Amino acid sequence: MTTRGRAAGRRPLLAGRGLQIYTWLVIAWLVAPIAVMVLFGFNDTQGRYNTSWQGFTLKWYGKLFEIGDLTEALVNSLLIALLTMVIAGVLGSLIGLALGRYRFRGSGTTNVVMFAAISCAEIVMGASLLSLFVTLAVPLGFWTIVISHVMFSISFVAVTVRARVMTLDRSLEEAARDLGAGTWTTFRLVTLPMIFPGVLAGSMLAFALSIDDFVITNFNAGGTVTFPLWIWGSTRVGIPPQVNIMGTLIFAAGVSIAVINALMARRRS
Amino acid sequence: MTNIQAGTGAAVAAAPVSADVPAIELDSVVKEYVSHGEVVPAVKGVSLSIAEGEFFSLLGPSGCGKTTTMRMIAGFEEPTRGTVRLRGEDVTNVPPNKRDVNMVFQSYALFPHMSVWENVAFGLRRKKVPGDEIKRRVGDILEVVDLVGREKRRPKEMSGGQQQRVALARALVNRPRALLLDEPLGALDLKLRQAMQIELKRIQRDVGITFVYVTHDQGEALTMSDRIAVMNDGLVEQLADPREIYERPATKFVAGFIGTSNLLSGTVQHVTGATAVLALGPSDRIVIPADGTASTGDAVDLTVRPEKITISTEQPVGDLSIVRGTVAEVVYLGTSNSYTVVLADGADITVFQQNAHDSTITAGRGDTVWLSWQPRHSYALR
Numbered sequence: 001m002t003t004r005g006r007a008a009g010r011r012p013l014l015a016g017r018g019l020q021i022y023t024w025l026v027i028a029w030l031v032a033p034i035a036v037m038v039l040f041g042f043n044d045t046q047g048r049y050n051t052s053w054q055g056f057t058l059k060w061y062g063k064l065f066e067i068g069d070l071t072e073a074l075v076n077s078l079l080i081a082l083l084t085m086v087i088a089g090v091l092g093s094l095i096g097l098a099l100g101r102y103r104f105r106g107s108g109t110t111n112v113v114m115f116a117a118i119s120c121a122e123i124v125m126g127a128s129l130l131s132l133f134v135t136l137a138v139p140l141g142f143w144t145i146v147i148s149h150v151m152f153s154i155s156f157v158a159v160t161v162r163a164r165v166m167t168l169d170r171s172l173e174e175a176a177r178d179l180g181a182g183t184w185t186t187f188r189l190v191t192l193p194m195i196f197p198g199v200l201a202g203s204m205l206a207f208a209l210s211i212d213d214f215v216i217t218n219f220n221a222g223g224t225v226t227f228p229l230w231i232w233g234s235t236r237v238g239i240p241p242q243v244n245i246m247g248t249l250i251f252a253a254g255v256s257i258a259v260i261n262a263l264m265a266r267r268r269s
Numbered sequence: 270m271t272n273i274q275a276g277t278g279a280a281v282a283a284a285p286v287s288a289d290v291p292a293i294e295l296d297s298v299v300k301e302y303v304s305h306g307e308v309v310p311a312v313k314g315v316s317l318s319i320a321e322g323e324f325f326s327l328l329g330p331s332g333c334g335k336t337t338t339m340r341m342i343a344g345f346e347e348p349t350r351g352t353v354r355l356r357g358e359d360v361t362n363v364p365p366n367k368r369d370v371n372m373v374f375q376s377y378a379l380f381p382h383m384s385v386w387e388n389v390a391f392g393l394r395r396k397k398v399p400g401d402e403i404k405r406r407v408g409d410i411l412e413v414v415d416l417v418g419r420e421k422r423r424p425k426e427m428s429g430g431q432q433q434r435v436a437l438a439r440a441l442v443n444r445p446r447a448l449l450l451d452e453p454l455g456a457l458d459l460k461l462r463q464a465m466q467i468e469l470k471r472i473q474r475d476v477g478i479t480f481v482y483v484t485h486d487q488g489e490a491l492t493m494s495d496r497i498a499v500m501n502d503g504l505v506e507q508l509a510d511p512r513e514i515y516e517r518p519a520t521k522f523v524a525g526f527i528g529t530s531n532l533l534s535g536t537v538q539h540v541t542g543a544t545a546v547l548a549l550g551p552s553d554r555i556v557i558p559a560d561g562t563a564s565t566g567d568a569v570d571l572t573v574r575p576e577k578i579t580i581s582t583e584q585p586v587g588d589l590s591i592v593r594g595t596v597a598e599v600v601y602l603g604t605s606n607s608y609t610v611v612l613a614d615g616a617d618i619t620v621f622q623q624n625a626h627d628s629t630i631t632a633g634r635g636d637t638v639w640l641s642w643q644p645r646h647s648y649a650l651r
């Protein structure tokens with residue numbers, strides 16, 4: 001033992017360096033695909049395939065919206081994601097509120113259904129949704145995508161909000177009532193502000209799940225093309241650098257929200 | 270001292286009511302819950318009448334129904350049967366936001382996302398009180414509870430005692446007909462609790478509002494209340510002022526719950542005029558005031574407070590209640606000595622003897638002693 005030189009302070013140092021290396025490896029692993037995506041948006045590619053580095057250029061940023069159906073697909077995706085965020089956000093929050101607050105006939109079942117929807121394989125859900133729409137003779141398109149997205153993201157919102165509601169002190173709402181606030185005013189001034197972090201987190205999760213969903217969308221899109229569907233379609237003919245740029249912008253928006261949130265949380269505490 | 274009743278607010282301008290209409294009235298109020306198909310009674314029939322400006326306490330162990338009773342006054346629970354009246358007006362089915370009472374919650378229930386000022390102004394804003402009046406009234410009440418200068422703080426930036434006072438201000442600023450307090454001092458440490466007891470009493474006198482105070486702490490109730498309703502198992506056991514509750518507990522439960530009591534039981538030997546004589550053991554004789562219903566042969570439970578008993582090593586003379594026993598324990602308590610004396614029938618009697626003179630301990634462990642007290646200090650319990 002002593003020959004190994006187990007001096008105090010030496011092992012922590014080694015462990016610390018090992019941990020540092022390991023940490024950077026993990027970060028590199030996570031960041032590499034994103035870095036490649038960002039980098040190839042600046043690639044001065046000549047042919048159809050944007051797969052090898054050919055020099056730096058900003059020209060694709062100037063031609064960002066020159067591919068008409070790609071732009072349209074992106075707009076579709078953003079619209080669907082926004083609609084999903086709002087609809088799933090509102091409905092999911094109400095479910096979460098009910099599940100976190102009350103015991104009612106069917107509350108247990110609702111809980112199970114929520115988790116079933118989360119754990120169900122996406123491809124199975126996509127296929128069965130298609131069967132449902134076909135059976136009911138619902139024409140596939142923009143709205144069937146929205147319905148599907150709301151359907152699979154609503155559980156995530158409900159679960160997030162429910163967790164928040166369960167930590168809420170019930171006497172806060174009673175205090176508001178006691179001080180003269182009606183049911184709606186109590187909700188608006190006390191309940192909603194208290195559960196808002198959960199509502200926001202759940203809604204943003206719904207947005208994120210919707211904007212890059214491919215599997216379920218692919219079954220239920222009909223003639224409507226979303227951003228992920230367009231990219232899938234263009235893999236055989238070559239993905240243009242504009243896709244990298246759009247991906248970069250979506251990523252940048254997500255990171256900005258996360259940073260703003262962290263800064264606000266720091267200022268609050 | 271700031272007088273928050275001064276002002277021209279709408280709440281003050283309510284029609285004057287004659288003083289004999291009680292602020293709060295409960296008429297045979299029953300509350301039952303249904304749990305797993307079974308009816309569980311929480312309050313089994315309570316009738317109370319709380320006077321205007323009174324400091325009224327509901328005292329009892331947890332689960333006795335005191336909080337449920339208060340929540341029915343506030344409107345958070347609807348009685349299964351019975352009537353709740355505020356100033357003579359039936360409010361049994363009126364929701365809490367339409368009742369002119371305010372509550373201080375055990376957890377304070379301060380809105381964490383609002384400042385102290387916003388918390389206190391919440392009730393006035395709901396009543397659409399004009400802005401400048403809100404400013405003045407919030408300022409005044411914060412002065413009463415000694416929180417001037419802390420208006421912008423968030424509740425969690427304040428100590429427990431300060432939060433408590435914010436909760437009090439938030440309720441009082443509305444000038445309610447009655448203020449309901451649900452174990453408001455439970456979360457504070459002992460010193461602060463004692464300081465707040467005096468503070469609460471002062472505030473109540475200043476603002477002249479009826480206080481209904483729920484507590485399981487007998488000391489708190491005895492210190493602050495004008496009257497106390499001692500509750501047990503969904504019923505009021507005794508309703509009286511603190512002195513009477515302590516000196517003349519009506520039931521076994523009250524005698525045991527408030528302070529230290531000695532419970533004895535005996536049989537009536539004979540009744541002479543206004544007194545009944547009981548026998549416990551061969552050399553014992555207990556005299557109690559008789560209410561006219563006692564007759565020879567009745568079994569009677571009675572109580573006597575430890576500080577009313579005199580302990581002596583020689584047989585006392587006079588028209589006293591006298592029992593004999595053996596000292597089992599002597600504890601020196603500083604201001605008094607506490608004796609535990611075992612009687613012939615096995616009953617334990619606690620006796621407090623003041624250290625008034627330079628009196629040394631009268632008797633030691635194992636000594637045979639006589640205990641005696643005035644007949645008026647013990648009486649039969651229900």
